[in-house]
Amino acid sequence: MPSPPYTAAELAERFSLRLHGDGSVRILGVGTLAQAGPGQLAFLANPKYRHQLNATNAGVVVMRESDAEGYPGTALIASDPYTAFARLSALFEPLPSRPPGIHPSADIHPTVRVADDVHVAAFVSIGANSRIEAGAVIGPGCVIGEDCVVGAGSELVARVTLVTRVRLGQRVRIHPGAVLGADGFGLAMDAGRWIKVPQLGGVVVGDDCEIGANTAIDRGAIEDTVLEEDVRLDNLIQIGHNVRIGAHTAMAGCVAVAGSARIGRYCLIGGGAGITGHLEICDRVVITAMSLVTRSIREPGEYSSGTGLMDNRSWRKNAARFRQLDKMARQLRDQEN
Amino acid sequence: MPSPPYTAAELAERFSLRLHGDGSVRILGVGTLAQAGPGQLAFLANPKYRHQLNATNAGVVVMRESDAEGYPGTALIASDPYTAFARLSALFEPLPSRPPGIHPSADIHPTVRVADDVHVAAFVSIGANSRIEAGAVIGPGCVIGEDCVVGAGSELVARVTLVTRVRLGQRVRIHPGAVLGADGFGLAMDAGRWIKVPQLGGVVVGDDCEIGANTAIDRGAIEDTVLEEDVRLDNLIQIGHNVRIGAHTAMAGCVAVAGSARIGRYCLIGGGAGITGHLEICDRVVITAMSLVTRSIREPGEYSSGTGLMDNRSWRKNAARFRQLDKMARQLRDQEN
Amino acid sequence: MPSPPYTAAELAERFSLRLHGDGSVRILGVGTLAQAGPGQLAFLANPKYRHQLNATNAGVVVMRESDAEGYPGTALIASDPYTAFARLSALFEPLPSRPPGIHPSADIHPTVRVADDVHVAAFVSIGANSRIEAGAVIGPGCVIGEDCVVGAGSELVARVTLVTRVRLGQRVRIHPGAVLGADGFGLAMDAGRWIKVPQLGGVVVGDDCEIGANTAIDRGAIEDTVLEEDVRLDNLIQIGHNVRIGAHTAMAGCVAVAGSARIGRYCLIGGGAGITGHLEICDRVVITAMSLVTRSIREPGEYSSGTGLMDNRSWRKNAARFRQLDKMARQLRDQEN
Structure with a gap:
């Protein structure tokens, strides 16, 4: 056809x-x-x-x-x-032409291995010891740092940054502005000043993952940050260092996942949801939009937090009572007795 | 003067x-x-x-x-x-000089039409069949893909990406890091794996719109994502595919709007608010910061969700009672009878 | 050693x-x-x-x-x-080599002063009257506009934008995709249309600050947006115009701070938290993840808002009762009397 x-x-x-x-x-x-x-x-x-x-x-x-x-x-x-x-x-779908070849403006370190049929567009920079595998497409303005791998058939659409030690599997697709492998946010307080904890790990992205525009995935502190295969991340998502996301999990825009959280397979995380660090979410968990997960989840199912939307006047009254809720509960208990 | x-x-x-x-x-x-x-x-x-x-x-x-x-x-x-x-x-205001002319490093496809008095800065890439109209300014490091239009007098400040099929009206101003026209987040599950739904639409941005730094506006799945005239978006906003935003609506930073939401004219959306997909918000609606809209809004006015800020100790007690709120309500009803 | x-x-x-x-x-x-x-x-x-x-x-x-x-x-x-x-x-830590020298592709305005031992990578653009001080590293794809200063020993990792009037102190580290000095979101309504309020201030970043990937810090409207020394910002944070952040304060990913907020020293702001504009937060305040601050905080301590996570079925019941909370409180008060 x-x-x-x-x-x-x-x-x-x-x-x-x-x-x-x-x-x-x-x-x-x-x-x-x-x-x-x-x-x-x-x-x-x-x-x-x-x-x-x-x-x-x-x-x-x-x-x-x-x-x-x-x-x-x-x-x-x-x-x-x-x-x-x-x-x-x-x-x-009208697919843009991305023929094999390296644009003459591309700045590629001599130690980089680039497969024959790769497309490298204008204003691309690739650092030492990185590797671009067969059929990959590196769009205009991408920056790939040291010790990275772009797997066969993967595409960095444009202006994607792989900072360092980022290894992409096959057929991974990354949208503009995404940053993978930036320093994780590791700080220690020493005599009233922050000192930086070196971030020695990398980022591993499995086959068939897709990563949205302006999403950030930090590299690990000691071990790696890991996305298993077929993980789908929308735009403007933050993935902290040493997070692990199970295969086939999808996240909508603006989700934030703090460091060392482990998320299962086939999870669906709604837009703007937050997941705090050092916890585990089992397989097949659904988190609704803008909910905050602060403890591990061990049973599949759908979870939520927050309140429903109200007209502002009603909301003000009810929200004011939320501050008295514990007192109300104790009054009610006293009346029961 | x-x-x-x-x-x-x-x-x-x-x-x-x-x-x-x-x-x-x-x-x-x-x-x-x-x-x-x-x-x-x-x-x-x-x-x-x-x-x-x-x-x-x-x-x-x-x-x-x-x-x-x-x-x-x-x-x-x-x-x-x-x-x-x-x-x-x-x-x-000390305005930087942006004289007409194309920087010699710019990589412009031969099919692109560029008006005479356009400023194209260094390291700009423009793809096939795009058009840059009179007086437009394309700042350093911008990437414009295939089939895009930058209307007369519009400015892409620096490092803006228009992925494909993005048509900007006149006097549109886009700040660095913004990404317009990336693939919408369309997925279908097939035998345990995600398959990608092609995103065949574009993005249409009306005259006099302003789009903040690192904001992302996805292109439509079948029809277009649309911003009517004079829409003002702050930084780090996510606009899903096929969203329509009415004229003169303004959104503060970090708002997330899910796919196919329709937002009216003269709305004000507070910072960090979320709007879920496939709903309608009428004209002149105000959403306060970090509220979540999950149903259509048919009356103008101000709307809110969430709870007020408390010291953490009080908050813990009250939030614990929120889990018992339905039980409390039933107890109270029983006492009334 | x-x-x-x-x-x-x-x-x-x-x-x-x-x-x-x-x-x-x-x-x-x-x-x-x-x-x-x-x-x-x-x-x-x-x-x-x-x-x-x-x-x-x-x-x-x-x-x-x-x-x-x-x-x-x-x-x-x-x-x-x-x-x-x-x-x-x-x-x-395997540190990448960033030897002194200016890549031949860099586009540097003749009025720029660059210290001798600075590293300027490929595809960097630097505008009029800016200054790069001793030992600074400007990574690939960075755009520095007019009237900016990069202090001694500072590093822009890659694809960082300093729009205009951004002054960085010494040893500042900025991760890819960050945008400093974009126009603040200043709008005035005039006869049914928005007009833009010129943003004449700049951004001042103190020594030893660190700024995460895809974070945005707008420049001030009249005076400057200010980060004091040793402020640490994670990824995807939004800092509005004329915000002031005290020394040694750290913010986790996806925080949004609206214009003219003043935040004290040694504060810790949890991921996804929101801070509305024109308020003050004193020193040593902790805000937990995804909390919203809408009033000034005058006492050190930990503060929170929101509700805990529940299974969706329980949450629906309790959230429905939240809408009746004021009524419940009045019933309870009547019963007490």
């Missing part, structure tokens, strides 16, 4: 989806169920949007078997329409 | 303000009411600082009519002294 | 520590108490890890006198083992 348009029948065959309706419909791109036109592919995953199906002009809609009954248009039937759509829509 | 000093009378005339006192006072710069000297301009807007008027050495003070009665010094009378001061003080 | 290995006796002498056990043990690096091998130095500071002492294979352990009684291995005795370890481990 060289390039769009594709017919519905071609898409069905390629992605092993059942075709419902007219297979000759030609698709040039994607759209939302509400906005897509006749040449566009849309999807229906959330039942909340089912009513939009009646009015959609989409050429083809990816949907569940149960939603297709009686649908007069063309559909591709999937057990998980969102996942199927994710795969289908990749056909329509 | 070529350059300072200016007399009080000249300033009054230029900004259509009424002069109170001696118009021949010469002004070379600005200062605070508390610290300004005889050659400096200060302002009084907040009544809380009115007592400083008695002791000020400022050569000229911008103030309201009502504050000027009996003031023995020179004043410029304005109905909104802060806004008047904002305009006046621009006269004293 | 040219380079490792060092004997335990050599280390004891160099750092004025008492030697316990065999002084001929040779040390090549550092490790954790749990993982270190015979050629490695470890430390025991937290009594919680004392049990690991029985099983450790570390060649030398830094510990308190009281922990060394009966310890069969080699120990270095320190009253503060963590601080002693911090000093010792610096011997084993």
